[in-house]
Amino acid sequence: MTDYLRQARDLDAADPLAGFRDRFVIADDHLVYLDGNSLGRLPVSTRDRLHRAIDEWGTDLIQGWERWITLSREVGDVLATGVLDVSPGEVLLSDSTSVNLYKLAAAACDARPGRRVIVTDDDNFPTDRYVLEGLADARGMELRVLKTDIDLGISTATVREALDGDVALVALSHVAYRSGAVADMMAISDAARGAGALMLWDLCHSAGAVRVPLRASGADLAVGCTYKHLNAGPGAPAFLYVRSDLQAALRQPIWGWFGQRNQFDMGVAYDPVESVERFQVGTPPVLGGYAVLEGARLTAEAGIGRVAEKGAALGAYAIALADAWLAPHGIRLASPRDSARRGGHVTLYHPRAWQISQALRAAGVVPDFRTPDRLRLGLAPLYTRFQDVYAGLAALREVMETEAHLRFPERHSRVT
Numbered sequence: 210m211t212d213y214l215r216q217a218r219d220l221d222a223a224d225p226l227a228g229f230r231d232r233f234v235i236a237d238d239h240l241v242y243l244d245g246n247s248l249g250r251l252p253v254s255t256r257d258r259l260h261r262a263i264d265e266w267g268t269d270l271i272q273g274w275e276r277w278i279t280l281s282r283e284v285g286d287v288l289a290t291g292v293l294d295v296s297p298g299e300v301l302l303s304d305s306t307s308v309n310l311y312k313l314a315a316a317a318c319d320a321r322p323g324r325r326v327i328v329t330d331d332d333n334f335p336t337d338r339y340v341l342e343g344l345a346d347a348r349g350m351e352l353r354v355l356k357t358d359i360d361l362g363i364s365t366a367t368v369r370e371a372l373d374g375d376v377a378l379v380a381l382s383h384v385a386y387r388s389g390a391v392a393d394m395m396a397i398s399d400a401a402r403g404a405g406a407l408m409l410w411d412l413c414h415s416a417g418a419v420r421v422p423l424r425a426s427g428a429d430l431a432v433g434c435t436y437k438h439l440n441a442g443p444g445a446p447a448f449l450y451v452r453s454d455l456q457a458a459l460r461q462p463i464w465g466w467f468g469q470r471n472q473f474d475m476g477v478a479y480d481p482v483e484s485v486e487r488f489q490v491g492t493p494p495v496l497g498g499y500a501v502l503e504g505a506r507l508t509a510e511a512g513i514g515r516v517a518e519k520g521a522a523l524g525a526y527a528i529a530l531a532d533a534w535l536a537p538h539g540i541r542l543a544s545p546r547d548s549a550r551r552g553g554h555v556t557l558y559h560p561r562a563w564q565i566s567q568a569l570r571a572a573g574v575v576p577d578f579r580t581p582d583r584l585r586l587g588l589a590p591l592y593t594r595f596q597d598v599y600a601g602l603a604a605l606r607e608v609m610e611t612e613a614h615l616r617f618p619e620r621h622s623r624v625t
């Protein structure tokens with residue numbers, strides 16, 4: 210046995226979260242799944258809860274709504290207390306991340322009349338940039354796009370330099386989707402507040418992976434998805450966070466009946482509730498909501514501190530193997546080396562990363578490819594073992610040694 214394999218076994222044996230792997234459906238125990246940050250695995254409890262929810266629909270019919278009507282808030286409270294470390298009543302499940310981003314960004318701009326600039330960065334996730342671009346365009350505002358190093362993440366100094374009395378909103382990702390670089394939420398939120406702007410964080414790659422200092426940073430707003438590290442399944446609804454003292458003052462742009470006070474009075478004029486439910490729009494997705502409930506409960510049970518710690522250890526182990534085995538083949542790290550500055554994934558660069566990712570899939574390892582020429586390895590702490598990291602990187606070394614990737618097409622497929 211090599212030293213690295215022995216080390217993986219020792220780390221697995223000492224892992225306080227090791228038992229959580231059994232809480233997931235593992236259809237093929239030989240498959241090394243390193244893509245949990247694109248689509249998390251299916252928790253066993255979610256499969257059972259969804260079967261039950263469907264039966265409840267069959268038997269309860271319309272009366273099911275007595276329970277379903279508060280589900281978005283209930284799940285929001287589990288996310289608030291068990292995942293995001295904020296207060297009940299500050300988080301709501303609704304819509305998709307893209308739509309929530311639009312709702313909160315528009316509400317923020319309305320709350321800063323006269324200011325005409327939105328700040329984001331050029332490495333923010335595409336949907337974030339497009340939504341903000343559309344919003345700025347529709348309102349005759351300027352979208353100020355900051356330059357970010359795609360491997361090391363947003364620099365706080367760059368954000369500070371971009372702020373002035375014209376900025377209404379700063380919208381950034383906390384964990385960068387490509388490199389996993391963690392932005393300094395404390396310092397950047399502070400700078401935005403100092404300039405009189407509102408601060409909106411995208412937590413898609415943070416929620417369920419790292420600690421998010423939302424409360425400590427005093428950040429105003431956040432959005433995030435649930436199908437990545439929260440394991441809620443394809444297309445599961447997203448969440449939004451609005452700090453409690455801001456809720457009554459912000460008005461979202463989509464005036465739907467699920468935000469209305471005494472909704473079933475069917476009142477003539479829109480009069481939104483004061484609580485976080487005012488950011489709801491229409492009928493919530495109940496089946497997806499139950500999937501988020503189970504996923505969020507699992508993370509809450511494991512404890513986000515322990516999840517983040519294991520994520521950092523998995524990343525450090527992956528980087529040690531990459532240094533030893535892959536650097537000689539021209540593969541280099543494209544993430545911050547410091548665990549404190551990295552989220553739940555590790556990204557590697559090689560000019561033939563697309564072909565390498567296909568060769569890995571053929572070898573029973575599922576990574577993610579991200580343009581330009583990056584291999585993203587998601588190391589979801591709840592079900593990834595150190596031995597999986599060993600197996601995944603050993604397979605990658607084998608691909609490089611045998612040049613197996615050269616047999617795969619250079620052209621990208623539609624979904625990467």
Ligand SMILES: *Cc1c(COP(=O)(O)O)cnc(C)c1O
Binds near residue numbers: 306334
């Ligand atoms: C995955 C992801 C999204 C996805 O948005 P959807 O509306 O769910 O498609 C948005 N932002 C970031 C940073 C992401 O990583």
